[in-house]
Amino acid sequence: MKQSIKRKPKFVLPPKYILMIMTGLCVVVMLLSFTLNISGGPLQSVAGYVFVPMQRGINRVGTFFTEKTDWLMHLSDVMEENEALQSQVDELTVELNTVTLEQYELENLRDLFALDQKYPSYDKVAANVIGKNGSNWFSTFTIDKGTNDGIDVDMNVIAGSGLVGIVTEVGPNFATVTAIINDTSSVSGMVTTTSDNLIVSGSLQDMNESMVIRFSDLNDSDDEVQVGDPVVTSYISDKYQQGILIGYIDSIATDANNLTKSGTITPVVDFEHIAEVLVILNKKQVIE
Amino acid sequence: MRRKITLFIIITICYLLQTTLFRALAFASISPNIMIVVVSSFGFMRGKKEGLFIGFFTGLLLDLFSGSILGFYALLYMYIGYLNGYFRKLFYPEDIKLPMLLIAGSDVCYNLFIYFFLFLFRNRYDVRYYLMHVILPELVYTMVITIFLYFVILKINQRLEVIEKRSASKFV
Numbered sequence: 263m264k265q266s267i268k269r270k271p272k273f274v275l276p277p278k279y280i281l282m283i284m285t286g287l288c289v290v291v292m293l294l295s296f297t298l299n300i301s302g303g304p305l306q307s308v309a310g311y312v313f314v315p316m317q318r319g320i321n322r323v324g325t326f327f328t329e330k331t332d333w334l335m336h337l338s339d340v341m342e343e344n345e346a347l348q349s350q351v352d353e354l355t356v357e358l359n360t361v362t363l364e365q366y367e368l369e370n371l372r373d374l375f376a377l378d379q380k381y382p383s384y385d386k387v388a389a390n391v392i393g394k395n396g397s398n399w400f401s402t403f404t405i406d407k408g409t410n411d412g413i414d415v416d417m418n419v420i421a422g423s424g425l426v427g428i429v430t431e432v433g434p435n436f437a438t439v440t441a442i443i444n445d446t447s448s449v450s451g452m453v454t455t456t457s458d459n460l461i462v463s464g465s466l467q468d469m470n471e472s473m474v475i476r477f478s479d480l481n482d483s484d485d486e487v488q489v490g491d492p493v494v495t496s497y498i499s500d501k502y503q504q505g506i507l508i509g510y511i512d513s514i515a516t517d518a519n520n521l522t523k524s525g526t527i528t529p530v531v532d533f534e535h536i537a538e539v540l541v542i543l544n545k546k547q548v549i550e
Numbered sequence: 551m552r553r554k555i556t557l558f559i560i561i562t563i564c565y566l567l568q569t570t571l572f573r574a575l576a577f578a579s580i581s582p583n584i585m586i587v588v589v590s591s592f593g594f595m596r597g598k599k600e601g602l603f604i605g606f607f608t609g610l611l612l613d614l615f616s617g618s619i620l621g622f623y624a625l626l627y628m629y630i631g632y633l634n635g636y637f638r639k640l641f642y643p644e645d646i647k648l649p650m651l652l653i654a655g656s657d658v659c660y661n662l663f664i665y666f667f668l669f670l671f672r673n674r675y676d677v678r679y680y681l682m683h684v685i686l687p688e689l690v691y692t693m694v695i696t697i698f699l700y701f702v703i704l705k706i707n708q709r710l711e712v713i714e715k716r717s718a719s720k721f722v
Contacts, residue, residue, distance in 0.1 A: 393569035
């Protein structure tokens with residue numbers, strides 16, 4: 263029947279050529295984003311406005327249900343815990359009083375020494391985790407705040423008291439965070455007890471097998487670093503703020519070169535159940 | 551047009567489920583890859599061209615939110631969609647063996663490519679570990695989901711084809 267209408271046959275490009283054109287396009291985009299470090303641009307903003315609200319909605323429903331089931335399951339536990347915590351609160355209050363006194367004393371002494379450098383208190387913004395990486399290979403996740411809330415690439419992300427990762431991509435209403443356990447991440451860290459520097463690098467294998475991250479290049483000739491020592495971000499890192507807790511040393515061994523040590527760290531953050539994070543709005547300033 | 555909108559909705563729903571629900575239902579931090587099910591099934595149900603475009607847009611979506619190099623997943627999924635298109639002539643809706651086989655093959659190839667380009671190149675040589683702990687678990691989990699998801703996609707596609715045929719005959 264279709265032949266009855268005499269028309270110039272519509273030109274259809276064979277799939278082979280479409281594939282070639284699209285491949286070329288992909289390769290060009292990959293090269294561009296690799297060399298110029300651009301990511302998405304306006305396309306990303308549009309995608310952000312379309313998908314982020316939906317993800318947020320699903321997440322809200324999910325949290326609602328998990329909260330309800332948790333609530334029913336853990337009520338008795340919580341009551342017990344409450345008692346224990348109450349006694350802890352009393353204990354801590356006493357401790358706090360002592361600390362306040364000591365703080366007061368410290369401030370006085372600092373004034374005397376004219377030391378004005380204290381630990382900086384960072385501006386933070388809270389965000390919800392609304393989606394995780396689509397593949398099983400990488401540990402990145404999407405949070406529901408973006409440039410509209412002042413978030414920018416290279417800002418540090420923490421949860422509780424520990425380091426979670428760093429913002430690697432940002433749109434108007436979302437940001438992608440690469441966790442420190444991601445296979446490509448590495449952070450410059452420091453053992454607080456001895457001030458020795460080390461490199462902390464995420465590994466899919468170690469994380470899946472025993473929930474640890476690896477560290478290497480620790481210079482500890484006097485064998486002072488012990489299992490259980492806390493590791494924080496180092497002052498020499500150019501992206502991470504100084505002094506954020508990464509985790510505790512889990513195992514330690516001397517390398518084959520007999521100079522450096524390496525081992526594993528148990529991170530303080532529970533990456534499996536991460537739901538809310540804080541983004542530090544101060545970026546580490548590096549002299550260029 | 552109807553098909554495009556439907557496809558957009560399918561991809562959106564699958565993406566959202568993949569990044570939220572299935573991540574929450576992960577066993578041993580492995581979750582199924584339902585995006586590959588969509589791309590692969592539309593590839594062998596509808597042919598190379600449609601598979602190619604669905605793969606491209608699905609991959610692009612993952613690229614935009616995953617924080618890696620833009621275009622990598624787009625390229626990978628595009629080829630998966632295109633190559634599945636070669637099996638269109640062998641495809642019969644009643645037979646589930648070929649779709650299962652193709653989706654399984656696509657998932658394994660996809661993961662091997664990711665391993666090869668993003669892990670092996672960074673001196674992660676332990677192929678066996680990644681095979682046993684990432685690729686195979688994902689394959690099994692994906693196959694379980696496929697049994698349900700495939701029929702949903704099949705039904706949607708058949709419905710669309712019926713509507714398209716009807717409106718095509720109306721015009722003539």
